[in-house]
Amino acid sequence: MKFGIMVNEGPYTHEASDTAYLFAKAVLEKGHQIHRIFFYHDGVNNSTRLTEPPQDDRNIVTRWSKLAAEHQIDLVVCVAAALRRGIRDENLAEGFRISGLGQLIESGIQADRLVVFGD
Amino acid sequence: MKFGIMVNEGPYTHEASDTAYLFAKAVLEKGHQIHRIFFYHDGVNNSTRLTEPPQDDRNIVTRWSKLAAEHQIDLVVCVAAALRRGIRDENLAEGFRISGLGQLIESGIQADRLVVFGD
């Protein structure tokens, strides 16, 4: 089955991005596919390569980048939401791309399920 | 009277940073002083110079920078909260400085009032 995932909150502040990540891993472990992970609202902050959490904490951003590299997952950051919040190509982490909201709707159409994680 | 202000949420997503800004302006208009504005939690995202809101919207970040320049206000971004969220000197807007949590406590001690704006 093909899953679409939407992430509406930034890293660390809300558990939403953790839950979305652990859900995404489980989707793959169950043998399903991930059509796309779309980052919206403060969710766009998941994609900043400037993040540097404490040594003993998880690195939420690089965790997404790794997941994308290992499983060829399309990580899309909404351009309008990103510009408002100071995310651009110059601070975008590996594996993410900035695109339009149409990518979210497309994911809703093409995936079998779309799951929203937010506040 | 000397006011300390604490901002706990990022720009655009919550009204907290708008309210804090309009409150700060009113503090000055009333003839009071602002000891410091301290940005914590997602509040650190108020300081990214990479933000680019739509033309017809307010620019929350430059609004802070201008307020700081015009009234010599100390805008302090918490270093630990900032590193977690990808705010560093390289994307810091004018008028902000990154420092420790001690600056918040100091503001509590030195100011006559400390007002918290958050979610």
Added chain:
Amino acid sequence: MLHTVNKSPFERNSLERCLQYAKKGSAILLIEDGVYGALKGTAVTDKVKKAMKNVSIYALYPDIEARGMQDKAIDGIRLVDYGGFVDLVAEHRNVHSWL
């Protein structure tokens, strides 16, 4: 002391808790989505009116106006602008923001 509430009373428990905590003679200022607690004819109006016997309740008019609720404030709730917000903070020894 001054209490501020910035959340809708229909969504969160912060106004309710604040009303329990606000002692006789203290003040409550409703801001942001908290101003929905200042309106007539809602499911929480009676609770707010009852509290008004012991505490002064204020609401931030710019937030009321933004939400189109200009004509709906409960009689007796004092509407203030940001300058009034500053005055309230200055007049009270301390402030608790019910986040």
Added chain:
Amino acid sequence: MLHTVNKSPFERNSLERCLQYAKKGSAILLIEDGVYGALKGTAVTDKVKKAMKNVSIYALYPDIEARGMQDKAIDGIRLVDYGGFVDLVAEHRNVHSWL
């Protein structure tokens, strides 16, 4: 359909609204702070137990364990891991996250 609730029932209205919306035969999964709605002996326990007559209620065990609530889940609430979460989504035609 599958409903997810990620907020504490003591702080927000989302579990209460979800319980009203969840139709007979549908499923509710409590995640994140929503797992506090899955516990025995709280002020909302009775409401949840009543709903269990018509809908299946699940809770995400990793979130329960993180919060130290391992021994407190209501009997009859099914505890799942992330794999179980994925299965629930797959088994239902659609999902509504009560944000």
Added chain:
Amino acid sequence: MSETTGGVEMDEDVSGVIKKFLYVNRKAPYGTIYALESLEVVLIAAAFDQDVSLVFLDDGVYQLAKGQHTKTIDVKNFSPTYRALEGYDIEKLYVEKESLEARGLTAEDLIVPVTLLPAAEMAELMDGQDIVLSF
């Protein structure tokens, strides 16, 4: 054939599929950005020729309140956009009756014509969707 939508080339296999999309609005305007950014999604969604419905429940009903004047908080008043939705062929707007009543409001207080539904019927509507987006 492809059509540009929100800066996106639609893939071939998107065309032809029509799914039922439900946008759930439960949050008040201005206190948070969710209402505004939700509306931005709806406007883009209009270009995809899907079966779109919007529901407003809980504090979401406040999004549709008449008479919003946002100048003093220096935020854009986006409520007129709800009136523009019709021009995008988005015509199915549902408001939960109980939510409106708890807030002392009636359909007269809303900026656009909507269909009032009791919660039980809203639940039916929600149940029948393919995609439920909440913000």
Added chain:
Amino acid sequence: MSETTGGVEMDEDVSGVIKKFLYVNRKAPYGTIYALESLEVVLIAAAFDQDVSLVFLDDGVYQLAKGQHTKTIDVKNFSPTYRALEGYDIEKLYVEKESLEARGLTAEDLIVPVTLLPAAEMAELMDGQDIVLSF
């Protein structure tokens, strides 16, 4: 004379002043970061020799729950830090009785010894502070 605290040089006029600081914890751990980042403030505050109290009410009482195991959500379990507060001379921890009861918990379920106070007494305590920090 100055002392470095959290990377900060304390100004001359800070020393000598002792204010009553109250830290209000109303949010559950892990669902959001507020509990953790609040604790980080408290640890720094300890260096300033102020009169510090912590109150836990509503879902904030869950911060102190025993038996937290966060490995499966890959987040750091910070609850043991509450036990370390004593070493920082932060000893005034108050928990609201009503909040604990509504959640079916007792003082036995908490990771540190606390003072249980009914809401009315909590309100008195809050009233008497100079600075009330909430997160």
